[in-house]
Amino acid sequence: MKRITVTAENCAGCRQCEMVCSFQHTGKFSSSLARVTVHKDDRNGLDYPLMCRQCTDCPPLDSCPVQAISRNSDGAIWVDWQTCTGCGLCENVCKYDAVKLNESKAYICDLCGGDPHCVQRCPTEALQYIETPEFTETPETAFSRMKEEWCFNE
Amino acid sequence: MSRFYGYTGKILRISLSDESLNVENLTVEDARNYLGGRGFNAHRLYKEVKAGIDPLEQENKLMFATGPLVGTMFPTASRFNVSAKSPHTGIFGDSNAGGHFAPEMKFAGYDQIIIEGKSENPIYISVKDDEIEFRDAEQITGSTVFDADAYIKKDLADARTQTVICGPAAENGVKYGALFANQVRAASRTGMGTVMASKNVKALALRGTGAVEVAEPDRFRDLVLQLEQEIREHEQYQGRRLMGTTRILMMANAAGFLPTRNYLSGVYEHAAEVSGEKLAEKYNVKSRGCFACTIPCSRVYSVKNGPFKGLHGEGPEYESLGSFSSRIGNPDIELALKGNDLCNQLGLDILTVAGCIGWAMELYEAGELTKEETGGLELNWGNKEAFLTLIQQISDREGFGDILADGSVEAARKLGKGMDRTVQVKGMDLIMADPRGLKGFGLGYAVSSRGGDHLRSEPFIELSDDPELGRQMFGVPEATLRREEKGKGKLINYFEDWCAVIDALEPCKNIMQNMMLLPFEKAATVMEITTGLKLTPKEVREAGSRIINIERMFGIREGITRQDDDLPKRFKETPLTEGDSSDVVVNIEFMLDEYYTERGWDIATGHPTPETLRRLDLGFAVADLP
Numbered sequence: 117m118k119r120i121t122v123t124a125e126n127c128a129g130c131r132q133c134e135m136v137c138s139f140q141h142t143g144k145f146s147s148s149l150a151r152v153t154v155h156k157d158d159r160n161g162l163d164y165p166l167m168c169r170q171c172t173d174c175p176p177l178d179s180c181p182v183q184a185i186s187r188n189s190d191g192a193i194w195v196d197w198q199t200c201t202g203c204g205l206c207e208n209v210c211k212y213d214a215v216k217l218n219e220s221k222a223y224i225c226d227l228c229g230g231d232p233h234c235v236q237r238c239p240t241e242a243l244q245y246i247e248t249p250e251f252t253e254t255p256e257t258a259f260s261r262m263k264e265e266w267c268f269n270e
Numbered sequence: 271m272s273r274f275y276g277y278t279g280k281i282l283r284i285s286l287s288d289e290s291l292n293v294e295n296l297t298v299e300d301a302r303n304y305l306g307g308r309g310f311n312a313h314r315l316y317k318e319v320k321a322g323i324d325p326l327e328q329e330n331k332l333m334f335a336t337g338p339l340v341g342t343m344f345p346t347a348s349r350f351n352v353s354a355k356s357p358h359t360g361i362f363g364d365s366n367a368g369g370h371f372a373p374e375m376k377f378a379g380y381d382q383i384i385i386e387g388k389s390e391n392p393i394y395i396s397v398k399d400d401e402i403e404f405r406d407a408e409q410i411t412g413s414t415v416f417d418a419d420a421y422i423k424k425d426l427a428d429a430r431t432q433t434v435i436c437g438p439a440a441e442n443g444v445k446y447g448a449l450f451a452n453q454v455r456a457a458s459r460t461g462m463g464t465v466m467a468s469k470n471v472k473a474l475a476l477r478g479t480g481a482v483e484v485a486e487p488d489r490f491r492d493l494v495l496q497l498e499q500e501i502r503e504h505e506q507y508q509g510r511r512l513m514g515t516t517r518i519l520m521m522a523n524a525a526g527f528l529p530t531r532n533y534l535s536g537v538y539e540h541a542a543e544v545s546g547e548k549l550a551e552k553y554n555v556k557s558r559g560c561f562a563c564t565i566p567c568s569r570v571y572s573v574k575n576g577p578f579k580g581l582h583g584e585g586p587e588y589e590s591l592g593s594f595s596s597r598i599g600n601p602d603i604e605l606a607l608k609g610n611d612l613c614n615q616l617g618l619d620i621l622t623v624a625g626c627i628g629w630a631m632e633l634y635e636a637g638e639l640t641k642e643e644t645g646g647l648e649l650n651w652g653n654k655e656a657f658l659t660l661i662q663q664i665s666d667r668e669g670f671g672d673i674l675a676d677g678s679v680e681a682a683r684k685l686g687k688g689m690d691r692t693v694q695v696k697g698m699d700l701i702m703a704d705p706r707g708l709k710g711f712g713l714g715y716a717v718s719s720r721g722g723d724h725l726r727s728e729p730f731i732e733l734s735d736d737p738e739l740g741r742q743m744f745g746v747p748e749a750t751l752r753r754e755e756k757g758k759g760k761l762i763n764y765f766e767d768w769c770a771v772i773d774a775l776e777p778c779k780n781i782m783q784n785m786m787l788l789p790f791e792k793a794a795t796v797m798e799i800t801t802g803l804k805l806t807p808k809e810v811r812e813a814g815s816r817i818i819n820i821e822r823m824f825g826i827r828e829g830i831t832r833q834d835d836d837l838p839k840r841f842k843e844t845p846l847t848e849g850d851s852s853d854v855v856v857n858i859e860f861m862l863d864e865y866y867t868e869r870g871w872d873i874a875t876g877h878p879t880p881e882t883l884r885r886l887d888l889g890f891a892v893a894d895l896p
Contacts, residue, residue: 125556126556128556128557128558128559128563128566128568129558129559129566130559130560130561130562130563130564130566131373131561131562132562132563132564135342135343135562136343138481139342139343139487139491142481143483143487144481144482144483145341145342145343145481145482145483145484146377146479146480146481147377147430147479148377148479148480148481149481153430155429156370156429158452158453158454158584159416159419159420159453160570160582161556161558161568161570161582161583161584162556162570163558218479237343239559239564239565239566240557240559240566262555262556266555266556266570266572266574267572267574267579267580267582268572268582269580
């Protein structure tokens with residue numbers, strides 16, 4: 117299926133993805149209302165936008181005690197906020213820390229119905245929406261790779 | 271108006287002496303009159319900080335403010351102003367920085383944060399939405415900016431905390447200690463870090479979970495998309511993406527106004543070796559940007575070999591790169607990077623460091639300063655060891671560094687020599703553009719409310735050398751010819767108002783002003799769509815003019831007059847001898863006459879007239895006129 121992938125070398129850390137995500141879903145601007153979070157390492161000038169990877173094996177979906185999490189017709193993870201109790205179990209079991217809890221609701225990327233706005237708006241082509249089996253990179257592994265590659269550990 | 275859009279509508283006042291807090295409401299009148307950011311600070315500082323106080327005593331107040339566009343997806347809206355009476359100059363102190371601090375202020379719910387009084391113990395202030403804590407800073411007293419930032423994020427157990435931090439230089443009482451957001455985004459001018467340190471505060475840490483709403487979301491989205499397209503299609507886009515402001519260095523050299531060896535020359539024979547092009551080609555590994563930036567222009571560099579192997583970080587910008595290369599006669603770009611990194615960690619204003627070291631090197635080379643007086647440092651142009659040692663000495667206020675730690679004017683006073691060789695206005699060491707080749711910039715330096723600096727006006731348009739622009743905009747063709755003096759009063763009057771508006775709304779001046787994307791007409795539209803406040807383009811410009819005048823009155827109250835609106839002697843008397851800006855000097859008096867006339871200020875004294883103040887709703891300041 118199509119997934120959002122990250123090219124961390126390109127990410128400038130501007131957080132336009134957070135802003136457009138929040139705006140698109142709520143009409144307001146707030147990092148807390150965004151389903152994507154840019155992880156930052158200011159000392160090394162590194163940034164990484166993290167959102168749901170749409171894993172084939174999705175622990176939050178499997179473990180939601182009230183079955184509020186499902187896949188929609190595009191295959192994207194979908195949270196039914198009518199049902200969601202905000203217990204936070206999904207936040208704990210997600211392998212990528214890609215679930216955010218805000219005002220007692222789970223916030224998870226829904227791929228904007230197949231046309232993710234964060235990808236459209238990214239000014240440096242750090243985000244792509246492409247067909248790929250899985251996407252398993254974490255901010256930590258990306259940061260280590262870049263630090264190694266650019267001799268930041270010398 | 272029942273509620274604010276764009277603005278949060280709240281001002282947080284933190285009184286350190288009794289650890290009390292107060293949340294005040296923003297008024298519609300203040301929003302209309304001062305717009306935000308620099309305007310909010312200028313207004314409140316004038317009203318709340320009395321003339322004649324010691325900037326390092328508790329009567330001084332440190333104010334942070336941001337603008338209505340920040341905390342949204344408006345391209346480049348990421349900036350804040352920090353203001354106080356300056357310990358470096360004794361007049362209006364104010365500096366501006368980007369990064370991610372300003373949007374966090376909005377998400378936490380504040381347009382402005384005012385810090386007053388003085389803490390008994392070393393603390394840092396944590397603001398998390400409406401929870402404010404005074405936290406022990408014993409552990410980070412004397413820490414570098416980088417270490418303090420890491421400590422605070424750990425101490426608060428929140429990596430998304432945004433900080434502004436002062437370094438050890440400010441804590442040691444260096445008069446030009448800066449404040450740093452995101453470790454390297456410096457609000458560096460006028461000693462705002464020193465003011466914070468004087469209050470026993472190491473850092474202000476913010477975390478906000480709230481939201482910013484705009485008045486007309488659909489029109490706002492369209493406006494943002496249109497602006498982004500204009501940015502991407504702009505002729506400066508590629509150059510800025512690749513080099514940021516460092517792209518200027520080679521241009522400045524070609525035009526003969528690249529300050530070289532403390533402004534003794536405007537051409538540096540090693541310019542190509544220390545250029546933005548060289549940095550991009552050999553050292554840059556990735557780009558970085560401030561919050562909501564469509565044209566991220568910052569760069570991360572890495573030094574992979576040689577004596578500084580392993581050195582890496584963000585930046586530098588043109589002013590820092592030039593400061594530590596041509597200005598001090600240093601052809602080694604890696605040494606410039608090292609100096610830049612050291613100043614960021616110690617929390618120093620690089621322009622002033624370079625002003626002081628460049629001045630001392632000139633004296634030393636001229637035989638007017640001896641090795642005995644410098645404590646053994648051989649201050650020849652570009653001396654690597656002496657350069658790095660001196661930066662550390664300045665920060666520690668030790669040895670010869672102690673002499674330089676109050677700025678070049680104070681250094682000349684202490685040594686009893688070299689005043690004519692200082693390159694400063696109103697005590698603030700000048701930036702990196704020689705006014706002999708840029709007459710409008712020269713006038714801008716002379717009248718700037720914070721002393722020798724271009725960011726109050728930045729009339730980049732005179733670089734076009736296109737008389738047609740001057741004719742269209744000001745009815746004076748010479749206004750946009752860089753070596754001419756006629757029309758520069760009109761030019762600076764216009765550009766000062768414009769810069770004040772940008773600094774109040776708080777997007778990036780490099781993009782919205784230099785790339786001409788947010789003129790007064792557009793700013794009025796943006797204000798309406800974002801905040802719901804309807805202002806005409808004329809009213810927007812008047813707000814800019816109001817900010818200029820209230821800052822001027824802050825200076826007037828401290829004794830500033832026409833005599834202080836001056837340039838260093840060498841620019842008025844000694845022409846450059848090589849390059850494209852040679853054989854001319856600056857006639858500052860001629861330009862001042864025109865500027866005061868345009869401003870509605872008294873030509874003899876440089877004071878705003880009572881009529882001018884009343885016209886701008888600044889009648890309350892009339893009583894403060896001498």
